[in-house]
Amino acid sequence: MATCTRTVWKVVAGCQRQLLRGGVPAYTGVSQTAPRDLPVRSFAAVKPWKKEKKEDPEKEKKVKRVIDDKDRHKPFGKTAWAPVDDVYVLRHYPRKTYDAADAIDMLKNFQMLDFTPPTQSLYIDLRLDMKLEKKKKVDAFVSTVNLPHPLKTKMNTVLVFTEDANQAKVALENGAAFAGGVELIQPILDDTISADFYVAVPDILMKLSPLKNKLRKKFPKSKRGSVGIRIPKMLELFKRGHEYMVESDCYIRTQIATLDMPKEHILANLQAILTDVCSHRPANMGPFIERAIIASHTSEALWFRSEDFLPKPAEKEEGEEE
Numbered sequence: 001m002a003t004c005t006r007t008v009w010k011v012v013a014g015c016q017r018q019l020l021r022g023g024v025p026a027y028t029g030v031s032q033t034a035p036r037d038l039p040v041r042s043f044a045a046v047k048p049w050k051k052e053k054k055e056d057p058e059k060e061k062k063v064k065r066v067i068d069d070k071d072r073h074k075p076f077g078k079t080a081w082a083p084v085d086d087v088y089v090l091r092h093y094p095r096k097t098y099d100a101a102d103a104i105d106m107l108k109n110f111q112m113l114d115f116t117p118p119t120q121s122l123y124i125d126l127r128l129d130m131k132l133e134k135k136k137k138v139d140a141f142v143s144t145v146n147l148p149h150p151l152k153t154k155m156n157t158v159l160v161f162t163e164d165a166n167q168a169k170v171a172l173e174n175g176a177a178f179a180g181g182v183e184l185i186q187p188i189l190d191d192t193i194s195a196d197f198y199v200a201v202p203d204i205l206m207k208l209s210p211l212k213n214k215l216r217k218k219f220p221k222s223k224r225g226s227v228g229i230r231i232p233k234m235l236e237l238f239k240r241g242h243e244y245m246v247e248s249d250c251y252i253r254t255q256i257a258t259l260d261m262p263k264e265h266i267l268a269n270l271q272a273i274l275t276d277v278c279s280h281r282p283a284n285m286g287p288f289i290e291r292a293i294i295a296s297h298t299s300e301a302l303w304f305r306s307e308d309f310l311p312k313p314a315e316k317e318e319g320e321e322e
Helices: 002-021 100-114 165-173 182-189 202-218 231-239 263-278 313-321
Strands: 121-128 142-145 158-161 178-180 197-200 242-245 251-258 289-296 302-304
Touching: 100 263, 100 289, 100 302, 121 263, 142 263, 158 165, 158 182, 158 202, 158 231, 165 178, 165 231, 178 182, 182 202, 197 202, 197 231, 242 251, 251 263, 263 289
Parallel strands: 158 178, 158 197
Antiparallel strands: 121 251, 121 289, 142 242, 289 302
């Protein structure tokens, strides 16, 4: 009996050794004294695969889609080119753009039909394309232009800063309200002296820094034409000059005439302002004025074509080369 038992234990021990060589875990009931020849892994662990990030391609520039409706029987997204009935929904038809002369005639007729004052002001509302190359923009500007037919009967008061006695004398002779040097700074700060416009010669400009917070936009600047050595020319501009400015980043809203003025005078003033506006942006950048509206104080707004008033230097140069 003892011999059979020993034989059984030998068989069990042999099976245990075979199981350990195969990498299978041994039973807990078997003696752990038997040698364990576990396999040794001779290769590196596989690196987990990660999805490589693709390089971001250049962002495509969003190009505004321009739809050419010239050869279509009706404009894109509209009912027709023009309404047939007198009463219609405005959004179903394209907005009509008038010639400037026709728009002025219509505004004059509106005034007669509505019995509104004939001396009411006439305004324009321009939206500008302020973009330049390489994501740059045109800075908001303030400009003064001499209108062919001035709106004001009273001249603006102009103060000239200069330390030269001869220049001060010339300024006073050409209509300056005040002329002098640094001695005028304190009276201006005390509100003893004031003017509609302030001009200066370049030599004294650095000494006027105490007035920057006081005058703000009226402080003399070369960009506005209020700094220079030609005092009579500056006085001629600012005494009867019409000032306008860019508001809300890209809009110009300014008066150009009164409704009782002759149509030729209104058109001349309109052309002077539009030409001065477009001078603040390079001509090779394309049209500066995106939208132009004209209206009186009591009438509806009329869209008009501003490009009819502007010169076209590119076409002229091509014609000259040919």
